[in-house]
Amino acid sequence: MRKKKTIALVAHDNRKSDLIDWVEYNWKELFQHNLVCTGTTGSMVKEVMDKKCEDNNLIPPSITRFKSGPLGGDQQLGALIAEGKVDIFIFLWDPMQPQPHDVDVKALLRICALYNVVTATNRSTADFIISSELFHKDYKPAIIDYSSYINRLNK
Numbered sequence: 001m002r003k004k005k006t007i008a009l010v011a012h013d014n015r016k017s018d019l020i021d022w023v024e025y026n027w028k029e030l031f032q033h034n035l036v037c038t039g040t041t042g043s044m045v046k047e048v049m050d051k052k053c054e055d056n057n058l059i060p061p062s063i064t065r066f067k068s069g070p071l072g073g074d075q076q077l078g079a080l081i082a083e084g085k086v087d088i089f090i091f092l093w094d095p096m097q098p099q100p101h102d103v104d105v106k107a108l109l110r111i112c113a114l115y116n117v118v119t120a121t122n123r124s125t126a127d128f129i130i131s132s133e134l135f136h137k138d139y140k141p142a143i144i145d146y147s148s149y150i151n152r153l154n155k
C-alpha cells in the first residue's frame with residue numbers, strides 16, 4: 001500500500017482562488033494524504049474537501065490548520081518542515097504584492113530549500129508534482145548534508 005504523504009497547502013490572498021481551483025481538480029488524490037495548511041487557506045481547503053467528500057459519501061479528511069500566515073502560521077509550518085514532517089509543499093505566494101510578514105515568507109522558502117522539500121510556487125509546478133511518477137511511488141528526497149558548512153562556520 002502507498003504511504004500517506006504530508007502535503008502542505010498555502011496561498012496568499014491573490015493566489016487563493018488558483019489554489020482552491022487546483023484542490024478541486026485534484027481532491028481525489030489529496031483526499032488520500034495528510035493535509036496541513038495555514039489558517040485562512042486551511043478554511044478554504046476544508047470547505048472544498050468537505051463538499052467533495054459529502055457529494056461522494058466519503059468521510060472528509062481532517063486538515064491540520066495552523067495560525068494565519070501573518071500571525072505566525074508560516075513559522076509553524078517552517079518548524080514542521082525542519083522536523084522533516086512535510087513531504088510536499090504547494091505554496092502559491094504572491095509575487096506582485098508585499099506582505100506584512102515578508103520575512104516569514106522568505107524564511108519559509110529558505111527552510112524548504114534547506115530541507116530539500118518538493119516545493120511548488122506556481123500552479124504548473126504543482127501540476128507536474130501531482131502527476132509525477134515519483135509522487136505516486138514512495139519518493140523520499142535525499143537529506144542534504146550541511147555538516148561541512150557547519151564545520152566552516154564553527155572555525
Ligand SMILES: O=C(CO)COP(=O)(O)O
Nearest residue numbers: 038039040041068069070
Ligand atoms: O500568509 C500566508 C502565507 O505566507 C497564508 O496565510 P493564510 O492561509 O492564513 O492566508
